[in-house]
Amino acid sequence: MGFARGRRRVAMAVGALLGAGAVAVVVHRVLAPAEVDTPARAGYPAAVTPAIGVVGRLPVAPLIVDGRLRVYAATRQVYADQPADSRYRVTPYWSYRRWPAEVSGVVADGTTVVSRWSDGKLVALDARTGRVAWQADGPAPAEGWTARRTGAGAVWEPPGLFLARGADGRPGLVVSGPTGVGGFALADGRRLWSVDVDGGCRTDVGTTAAGQFVAVDRCAGPATVEFRDVATGTPTTRWQPPGATAELAVTPVGCVSHRSRCRGLRTTGPADGAGRGWLAGAGQPVAAPALDPAGSELDGERAVGVAVGVVTGRSARTGGELWRRDDLGPARIVAVQPGRVHLLTEANDLVTLDPSTGAERSRFPLNVGRDGIGWAPGLVYAGGGYLAMERLREPVDPDADDQRYFLMSEPVVLAAS
Structure with a gap:
């Protein structure tokens, strides 16, 4: 009897070990990278x-x-x-x-x-x-x-992810984190450069069409706009716009994609909320008064803005008027892509204009089926002739859960302009 009981104990121990091993294998398969x-x-x-x-x-x-x-x-x-x-x-x-x-x-x-x-x-x-x-x-x-x-x-x-083009035209990528910024070749992922930074006192702006990565540096003294060559990481320019304070904010405009390969900047401060527009080239930014108003956008060197229901195209450098439209009613610019500026009217019509002439490329209600137009725009994307937009439930509550925040289960509307 004692011998049989011992054999049972051994078998139970072996079974427990096998079971634990099986569980470990399953856990590894589920949780392993x-x-x-x-x-x-x-x-x-x-x-x-x-x-x-x-x-x-x-x-x-x-x-x-x-x-x-x-x-x-x-x-x-x-x-x-x-x-x-x-x-x-x-x-x-x-x-x-x-x-x-x-x-x-x-x-x-x-x-x-x-x-x-x-x-x-x-x-x-x-x-x-x-x-x-x-x-x-x-x-x-x-x-x-x-x-x-x-x-x-x-x-x-x-x-923290920005597309770029170097001075030689080669595509690249700038990647920013809390402790470092690096440049990479898009063709093969080769690291081109890396620098340590203090993300607590720096704000990414984006990359420019002239091949520079832009950030606002507040780490030592007054806020300064820093430009780095996207191919080498070498600082090329440090610039303080007139009247810059510690609260300086810099927004890129005229970008090929989000904050990438941008042709202009807008600087704002806390004093009166007024902004100043600039063209971003190889050296220090050049004043572009037509980009001063909030909401104005840039295509090449043409600035498009909306004021009191009138849409105007101006020379970004001189502010000289190139064209005007006063037939759209209350509208606002929601996105720009090369050769297209997209406006949303009060009735949620999407109007797309040619930024060089103001000619209307298309106009239609941004509506699907019986969804209606009783919604507010959320994030917007424009590229490749398409525009996509989140539709939010009104009144918009940024702190609401997604079911309340978005208009419906399929809140993104996709359009071709």
């Missing part, structure tokens, strides 16, 4: 020429890539669908996941889609296939996923 790249199984789609007007509505915010794909972000995933003018979101064309890191931001240039993750990893995907083109270690962001349900904050306003 992992990445899953699911490439495209179909051929790269042809570019489309969408019909002017509302394309459809989506639950998440798209980036239009190469005129062929729409790229989205979720907490731990970057994925694409196609065609770009599909009325609804469809089965992913390709998908890339990582665990346990979270997506911080996503940008795209040509057929390269770069995602930044909470652990600082940069992952470039070939948009044509969804396969990983390169990976690099960059400065870690302050936080991981910070976007709301649509993901717009990650793909339309990616924190």
Whole structure:
């Protein structure tokens, strides 16, 4: 009896060890760091020429890539669908996941889609296939996923992630974090430069069309606007706009994409809220009085602004009027992309003008089906001839949960202008 009882105890111990081992294997498989790249199984789609007007509505915010794909972000995933003018979101064309890191931001240039993750990893995907083109270690962001349900904050306003072009025209990437800033070659992810910074007393502005990375530096003395060469990281200019104080704010204008490759800046201070506009070139910024009014935008060297229901195009350098429109009623500029300035009227009509002449390219209600126009605009994206906009429930409450904050389950409206 004692021998049998001993054998049972041994068997139970072995069983417990085997069970614990099995649990450990499962836990490891579930919790261990992992990445899953699911490439495209179909051929790269042809570019489309969408019909002017509302394309459809989506639950998440798209980036239009190469005129062929729409790229989205979720907490731990970057994925694409196609065609770009599909009325609804469809089965992913390709998908890339990582665990346990979270997506911080996503940008795209040509057929390269770069995602930044909470652990600082940069992952470039070939948009044509969804396969990983390169990976690099960059400065870690302050936080991981910070976007709301649509993901717009990650793909339309990616924190600390800026596209750039060097003086030689080569595409690059500037990545900023709380303790460092680095430059990377977009073609292969090669680190071009790196500097240590104190993010507590610096504010990123963006990159300029002249190949500089701009930040406001308050770390030693009065607030100063700092310019660095995007290819080398070398400081090129330190500039204090007239009347600059510690509360100096600098906003980029005339950008190709969010805060990237911008042609102008607007500086503001706390005294009276008045702003001053500037053209950003190779040296110190040059005054551009037509960009002084808040809400004015820039296309090339043409400034477009709205005042008392009148839309005007002016020379950014001289302020001389080039054209005017007084037939739109109350409207405001919501987005600009090269060759297009988008305005939203009081009735939520989307009006797109040619910024060089003021000629109307298109005008239509930004409405889908029976959704109606009783909503407020949220984040906006414009690129590749498309415009996408979040629609928010009125009155807008930024502190509300997503169900109350957004108009509906598919709050993003996509249009072609």
